Amino acid sequence: MKKFGKGSSSKDKKKAPKEAPVPQTWEEYMEEGVLLEEKGERYATGDKARRFYEKAGDMYNKACQLNPEDSDCLYNFGRVLYILVDFTHDPCQKLALLNASIERFRNALIYDSENPDALFNLGQALQTHAEVIQDHDEDDEDDEHDHSHGDHDHDHGNPEERAAEELQEAISLFETCYTIQQRDLYTAVQESREADAEDEKKPKELVEQELQELSSSAGVLIDTLISASQALTSLAFLVDTRELSQEHYRDAAEKLDIALGVANDGALWPAPEDESASNGKGKGRQDDDAEPLESDEILPASKPVSTFREAESQSDVVSQQEKICEIHLQYSNLLSSQTDRNFQDTGKISEGLYEQSLKHLNVVLRHHPRQVEALCDKGDLLGSWAQGLATFEQGSISLDGIEQWDSKSVLNLGTSDVIAAEPAADAKDGKTDRASRIWQLFASATRAFLSALEVEPQNTSILEKLGDIHWSRSLLTSPVALKNRPMLLNNASVYYRFAWESCKDGAAENVDEEQRLEILLSWAQVLRAIPGKEEEVLRVLKQWQRLGGSKEMLAEMLEGNSGDILQEDFVEFALKKFTKGL
Secondary structure (H helix, E strand, O other): OOOOOOOOOOOOOOOOOOOOOOOOOHHHHHHHHHHHHHHHHHHOOHHHHHHHHHHHHHHHHHHHHHOOOOHHHHHHHHHHHHHHHHHOOOHHHHHHHHHHHHHHHHHHHHHOOOOHHHHHHHHHHHHHHHHHHHHOOOOHHHHHHHOEEOOEEOOOOOHHHHHHHHHHHHHHHHHHHHHHHHHHHHHHHHHHHHHHHHOOOOOHHHHHHHHHHHHHHHHHHHHHHHHHHHHHHHHHHHOOOHHHHHHHHHHHHHHHHHHHHHHOOHHHOOOOOOHHHHOOOOOOOHHHHOOOOOOOOOOOOOOOOOOOOOOOOOOOOOOHHHHHHHHHHHHHHHHHHHHHHHHHHHOOEOHHHHHHHHHHHHHHHHHOOOOHHHHHHHHHHHHHHHHHHOOOOOOOOOHHHEOOOOOOOOOOOOHHHOOOOOOOOOOOOOOOOHHHHHHHHHHHHHHHHHHHHHHOOOOHHHHHHHHHHHHHHHOOOOHHHHHHHHHHHHHHHHHHHHHHHHHOOOOOOOOOHHHHHHHHHHHHHHHHOOOOOHHHHHHHHHHHHHOOOOHHHHHHHHHOOOOOOOOHHHHHHHHHHHHOOO
8 A cells, every 4th residue: 555655666756857958059049939939829818828928038039149130030029029018017018018029020021021920010019009108108218218119219299199100100011011911812812723723623622721721811811901990990089180080980991891802702711601790891680780678677796607608619720700700890999989089079979880880799799699809899889879878968869960978988977967867658669768778778788798797707897897887877867777776886886896806916817906996996986875885985995095096096086087987076075085084
């Protein structure tokens, strides 16, 4: 019988693994870098993945020192640095990694100017850099040392101007990349047709392989067009004039039209798929686009547990359906951005833009009913739509003339911004009054977020969104809202608590300190609206203070923008409590 203890027989002893030889040559550093990258890809997220990517970057760095003019080495190094951006929340670290990545991509293009991968990734890095600098402006010292990208210096101008310059460069890079990819795809299609003409009895396996290669080329071409559309959409929101903005939106839509044409070209894909996915520009079935009214009863919030299971495909084959869905997601994002910009320019909004955006999302959800990104986009869209309608007094206003509450601030609904209107007892001609429609849209947004939560029950952002939307619905003054107000407030409190529990130790991925502070303040605001929760309000505010919250932060909220959800009266209340020492 085997004994448990410190001793062991020679048979039980395992030989210590031999240490891998330390790379010495350029080829060995490159091979080790690729292996470490693959290990990082297997872990995908988390500290282990980050460490593997950092080690891969170190290998590529040493390889570049041995051969600083190798385009592949510079490209690999730049790509790993760009991947590492997703592993940090600190804006300065993000910018440092982005700047280093941009520099490597630029150098790679010096030695291989028509490398489509380097062109595409440089465009992506510039686009991400533009997003970060808009949110976090840096001091002059950081600008002086970190912001010059080779010969392209973006030190001057405000963040929006610098972002616009980088987006314009990214668009130019995507255009060049598309031209090269289109040429290569056309050449491949011609060669395939010529080979088919010469060999009518080509083996089936060879035909399938050639189609897979064509679909792969078509897939990267579509990725480039989608990225160009994203950059144009971002630029359209930044430019000064409405005319130029609308021109950029049109260009962004044209890119997606081309992408959809490529995705629908049956000659480029291994097998035909459900044609409903490629139905024009997202025209779904009528029952998909309709959002039925929810009953007056609000179900209580419960601990989120995932019951959804979906087999993951192990195939590397590019899916025609997946590409079509990606295109429709960007169509929806473009229309949502255009709605925001239209309000900014005119103070008015057309519900037609919301309806078009919703149709594109429903195309995606017909094929992937549990795709979290599409579900959350749908929740945001419907919530924004509802808040737009909720800011106007009841009356007969044409759809093209509705003045909209700031649709960029999702679910920003205060007690002074809602209407006091009763739902119609009987809808005539299938129509509902505005109060009922607001309730309907908010209810549909809630269902979208709950569906997303079924797939990712620990997703802090979804939990926070559910807290936000229940809080916003509790502020409505229609009879159905007043009847359900206690349950809505309780649900909001529960979801904020779940959101806090999912990220309070700081271990949750993609949740930074700013978001955790926001969750706590939102939770305290809801608790304050519930009778008998005074002690809990103070407890949550103390936790907010321990996390880094201060009187100065509250004072800044009052002077500027308190955020999408926080109300001015609550911020004043919290500031008084902190002034008195809680």
